[in-house]
Amino acid sequence: MKNYELVLNRVEADLAAGRLRLGERLPGERSLAEQLGISRPSVREAVRVLEAMGVVRTATGSGPEAGAVIVAEPASPLTALLRLHLATNHLPMGDIVQTRVLLESWTARQAAERQAGVGADGRETAGAVAAPGLSDELSVAEGLLDRMDDPGLTPEAFHLLDAEFHVALSALAGNVLIAAVMSSLRTAIHGYVLAAVPNLADWDATAVGLRSEHRSIVAAIRAGQADQAATLITDHIEGFYEAARLSR
Amino acid sequence: MKNYELVLNRVEADLAAGRLRLGERLPGERSLAEQLGISRPSVREAVRVLEAMGVVRTATGSGPEAGAVIVAEPASPLTALLRLHLATNHLPMGDIVQTRVLLESWTARQAAERQAGVGADGRETAGAVAAPGLSDELSVAEGLLDRMDDPGLTPEAFHLLDAEFHVALSALAGNVLIAAVMSSLRTAIHGYVLAAVPNLADWDATAVGLRSEHRSIVAAIRAGQADQAATLITDHIEGFYEAARLSR
DNA sequence: CATATCCTGTGGTCCGACCACACAGCTAGG
DNA sequence: CCTAGCTGTGTGGTCGGACCACAGGATATG
Numbered sequence: 001m002k003n004y005e006l007v008l009n010r011v012e013a014d015l016a017a018g019r020l021r022l023g024e025r026l027p028g029e030r031s032l033a034e035q036l037g038i039s040r041p042s043v044r045e046a047v048r049v050l051e052a053m054g055v056v057r058t059a060t061g062s063g064p065e066a067g068a069v070i071v072a073e074p075a076s077p078l079t080a081l082l083r084l085h086l087a088t089n090h091l092p093m094g095d096i097v098q099t100r101v102l103l104e105s106w107t108a109r110q111a112a113e114r115q116a117g118v119g120a121d122g123r124e125t126a127g128a129v130a131a132p133g134l135s136d137e138l139s140v141a142e143g144l145l146d147r148m149d150d151p152g153l154t155p156e157a158f159h160l161l162d163a164e165f166h167v168a169l170s171a172l173a174g175n176v177l178i179a180a181v182m183s184s185l186r187t188a189i190h191g192y193v194l195a196a197v198p199n200l201a202d203w204d205a206t207a208v209g210l211r212s213e214h215r216s217i218v219a220a221i222r223a224g225q226a227d228q229a230a231t232l233i234t235d236h237i238e239g240f241y242e243a244a245r246l247s248r
Numbered sequence: 249m250k251n252y253e254l255v256l257n258r259v260e261a262d263l264a265a266g267r268l269r270l271g272e273r274l275p276g277e278r279s280l281a282e283q284l285g286i287s288r289p290s291v292r293e294a295v296r297v298l299e300a301m302g303v304v305r306t307a308t309g310s311g312p313e314a315g316a317v318i319v320a321e322p323a324s325p326l327t328a329l330l331r332l333h334l335a336t337n338h339l340p341m342g343d344i345v346q347t348r349v350l351l352e353s354w355t356a357r358q359a360a361e362r363q364a365g366v367g368a369d370g371r372e373t374a375g376a377v378a379a380p381g382l383s384d385e386l387s388v389a390e391g392l393l394d395r396m397d398d399p400g401l402t403p404e405a406f407h408l409l410d411a412e413f414h415v416a417l418s419a420l421a422g423n424v425l426i427a428a429v430m431s432s433l434r435t436a437i438h439g440y441v442l443a444a445v446p447n448l449a450d451w452d453a454t455a456v457g458l459r460s461e462h463r464s465i466v467a468a469i470r471a472g473q474a475d476q477a478a479t480l481i482t483d484h485i486e487g488f489y490e491a492a493r494l495s496r
Numbered sequence: 497c498a499t500a501t502c503c504t505g506t507g508g509t510c511c512g513a514c515c516a517c518a519c520a521g522c523t524a525g526g
Numbered sequence: 527c528c529t530a531g532c533t534g535t536g537t538g539g540t541c542g543g544a545c546c547a548c549a550g551g552a553t554a555t556g
Contacts, residue, residue, distance in 0.1 A: 002539075002540095003539080003540070004296065004539095012331065012332060012335050015332070015335035015336050015337075016335040022336065022338065028505075028506065028507085029506085029507070030505095030506095038540080038541090039540060039541045039542070040541090040542085040543095041289055041292070041539095041540070041541070041542095042539085042540065042541085044289070044293060044507085044508090045292060045293055045296040047507090048252065048293040048296055048297055049296055049297060049300045050332075052297045052300055052301065053300065053328065053329055053332055054329075054333075055332050055333070055336070058506095058507065058508095059506085059507075059548090059549090060506060060507045060508070060547065060548050060549075061505090061506060061507080061547085061548045061549030061550070062504075062505055062506055062548080062549050062550045062551075063506090063549060063550050063551085064550095065549090065550095066505085066506055066507075066548085066549065066550080067505090067506060067507075068506095068507085070336070072333060072336045072338040072339075074329060074333045074339070077329055078329065080301065081301055081302075081322060081325055081326065081329070083260065084260060084263070084298075084301055084303050085302075085303070085320060085322045087260050087263035087264040088263050088270060088303070088318070088320045089263075090270065090320040090424070091320075091322070091424060091425060092424070095423045095424055095425045095426070096425060098423055098425075098426075099423065099425050099426055102350070102351075102354055102426075103350075106350055175343045175346055175347065176338070176339060176340070176343055177339060177343045177344060177347050178343070178346075178347055178350075181429070250508075250509095251508080251509070276536080276537065276538085277537085277538070278536095278537095286509085286510090287509060287510045287511070288510085288511090289508095289509070289510070289511090290508085290509065290510085292538085292539090295538090306537095306538065306539095307517090307518090307537085307538075308516065308517045308518075308537060308538045308539070309516085309517045309518030309519065309536090309537060309538080310517080310518050310519045310520080310535075310536055310537060311518060311519050311520090311537095313518090314517085314518065314519080314536085314537055314538075315536095315537060315538075316537095316538085
């Protein structure tokens with residue numbers, strides 16, 4: 001058992017037992033080292049891991065914002081994890097596309113079903129937001145689409161908004177795990193998507209098509225057409241990756 | 249920009265450029281520190297993060313196994329990530345169950361379709377294994393089921409085999425990302441599942457039911473009945489969590 | 497009372513040292 | 527000559543101590 005793992009175990013146990021809650025601060029590094037009978041460098045390695053895992057956020061200085069504050073950000077570490085393993089070339093891009101299709105068609109279906117008022121199919125185990133909130137969140141997504149209508153956008157700006165749009169759609173299902181995975185997938189592959197833009201025959205034409213597809217997807221969800229929404233988003237994703245020759 | 253991030257960027261760039269490959273070793277900590285003009289503690293923090301991300305495996309001593317060796321193990325860091333965020337109580341168990349249902353019903357469907365020889369539906373983007381290998385992998389899963397028939401198994405041993413079985417099924421679809429997520433989900437919640445065993449009215453009766461359901465799922469996949477396999481595994485998962493009152 | 501200053505505690509970084517470990521090569525004994 | 531044992535060397539693991547930058551609160555000063 002390495003010394004820094006002592007800190008990880010201690011923190012996980014404290015979290016599980018409720019002795020550490022969101023927004024609270026970890027004991028100082030020096031204090032933690034003394035409590036566990038280890039050195040400060042060992043504590044620091046553990047804090048770094050916790051930071052990389054999105055469990056704490058560190059800051060210098062004093063006051064309530066300083067120190068190692070407990071947060072819950074699963075998305076950013078997931079992004080880093082995906083990026084690193086993508087870099088090793090042992091995580092095929094095709095698998096990521098396939099996963100996106102699976103998750104996004106499911107979230108689109110869920111959102112449409114909830115919108116149609118038939119969401120109570122027994123699989124709604126999460127403490128999900130009620131249907132009334134859905135319209136607001138859809139409006140947020142549509143706001144992103146409006147901003148994407150600007151013809152002067154660079155491909156990079158366009159794809160950043162595109163990623164936000166897809167993540168916003170994924171959040172509609174109310175599953176924080178799936179939303180986090182989707183967000184991480186989009187962020188992790190952003191660089192790869194941009195690098196593939198030159199593969200497109202005609203960027204402007206592609207952008208027009210993507211805008212139109214986005215509107216259709218939102219319309220299907222708003223109309224509560226679950227199957228239609230799932231099909232549209234599947235074709236939307238696969239179509240783009242095929243056009244950009246990113247499927248490998 | 250913190251100093252340890254220099255190391256992370258350097259390693260990610262080296263991986264992406266092919267200067268670092270699986271099985272090779274990172275430069276020594278002292279050497280890396282000198283190259284980047286930073287101190288060894290800073291390098292160590294970065295190596296710790298890489299280790300926590302499943303990108304390297306460190307060992308003391310000398311020889312080819314010692315040092316920081318590049319590996320590609322996305323599953324274990326995912327497990328740690330899920331465990332930690334589960335501990336913060338900001339990752340509802342219901343969301344995990346929902347995700348399992350989504351992923352496992354999809355993999356079961358994929359496996360059955362491939363078994364039926366109709367796998368070529370255009371969504372098979374990964375360099376997936378050909379149909380012939382499926383039978384072998386199904387046999388592995390069935391071997392696990394045979395071992396689970398032992399009536400003397402403790403609930404813990406039973407659930408470990410159960411987790412292996414579900415992970416083996418998930419691997420049938422040939423998507424390393426989804427397989428890694430499934431494996432991590434099962435491992436991360438293992439402790440919670442065990443803690444919920446006392447909630448079951450009759451453990452022995454539950455085990456009998458689970459064994460029977462497992463056999464039915466494998467039979468459906470072997471017969472190429474995709475819809476049937478998906479339905480069976482969905483009911484199997486939801487039924488257990490309901491019986492164990494784990495849906496929150 | 498308002499402002500400017502100092503104090504304190506935080507993480508960030510570094511140095512130098514020593515340990516445990518594992519292999520490779522050498523040396524002493526057969 | 528061969529083998530068993532020892533030693534050298536390089537690896538990560540750990541430690542104590544030191545100094546810095548930073549941010550907020552306490553305090554002194556106008």
